[in-house]
Amino acid sequence: GAVVSQHPSWVICKSGTSVKIECRSLDFQATTMFWYRQFPKQSLMLMATSNEGSKATYEQGVEKDKFLINHASLTLSTLTVTSAHPEDSSFYICSARVASGFYNEQFFGPGTRLTVL
Amino acid sequence: SQQGEEDPQALSIQEGENATMNCSYKTSINNLQWYRQNSGRGLVHLILIRSNEREKHSGRLRVTLDTSKKSSSLLITASRAADTASYFCATALTGANSKLTFGKGITLSVRP
Numbered sequence: 001g002a003v004v005s006q007h008p009s010w011v012i013c014k015s016g017t018s019v020k021i022e023c024r025s026l027d028f029q030a031t032t033m034f035w036y037r038q039f040p041k042q043s044l045m046l047m048a049t050s051n052e053g054s055k056a057t058y059e060q061g062v063e064k065d066k067f068l069i070n071h072a073s074l075t076l077s078t079l080t081v082t083s084a085h086p087e088d089s090s091f092y093i094c095s096a097r098v099a100s101g102f103y104n105e106q107f108f109g110p111g112t113r114l115t116v117l
Numbered sequence: 118s119q120q121g122e123e124d125p126q127a128l129s130i131q132e133g134e135n136a137t138m139n140c141s142y143k144t145s146i147n148n149l150q151w152y153r154q155n156s157g158r159g160l161v162h163l164i165l166i167r168s169n170e171r172e173k174h175s176g177r178l179r180v181t182l183d184t185s186k187k188s189s190s191l192l193i194t195a196s197r198a199a200d201t202a203s204y205f206c207a208t209a210l211t212g213a214n215s216k217l218t219f220g221k222g223i224t225l226s227v228r229p
Contacts, residue, residue, distance in 0.1 A: 006159075034216065043205065044160075044219045093159060095217075106217055108152075110159035 006109035021079045021112045023094030029074035030096030038091040084116045129226040136193040140206030147209045154203045198229040
């Protein structure tokens, strides 16, 4: 149980285009989903936290107009990288939280490799 | 600054040996988790230890937590070449809605 999927697993796009990444919790309902970015050989940096039905909370330094997050249902969150540029090339990972009492656990998707040419 | 800091940054051992990785953090936590990431892949959750626990086992994994020293260790016994990966500790601060903060990670290489 507690499987999180991401689609696509990789995408290559031209500079200036927008890319949408989907994150789904397959066998559970996730009230909260998180989006991370990871540059090569570095750690995961939290970009934003999204709660179903409300606006996402972005971390400091993350442009909310560039990284649009929609958490329309308890099983789906999307991240849209608008007007992507080469510096946006990165590994994007989502996670979903299962609320189980006081100790909440997060389950991670397999990641999406974005390459902007 | 990041909550978790792993030590060492890189570790190379021979297959069959034990691997010990350490993680230190700065503030009170709700729980601490260890993850594995193979190159270019997603994270695999290994183990979660709660702030009121001191030691936890899962197969060849042993995790300890010392809240007085704000540190945790991950021990992989009888390592295998397949254990080669990056390992991250992540902390969740006190509070039910807290987010995870990741350390920089440890690169483990197990030589066959």
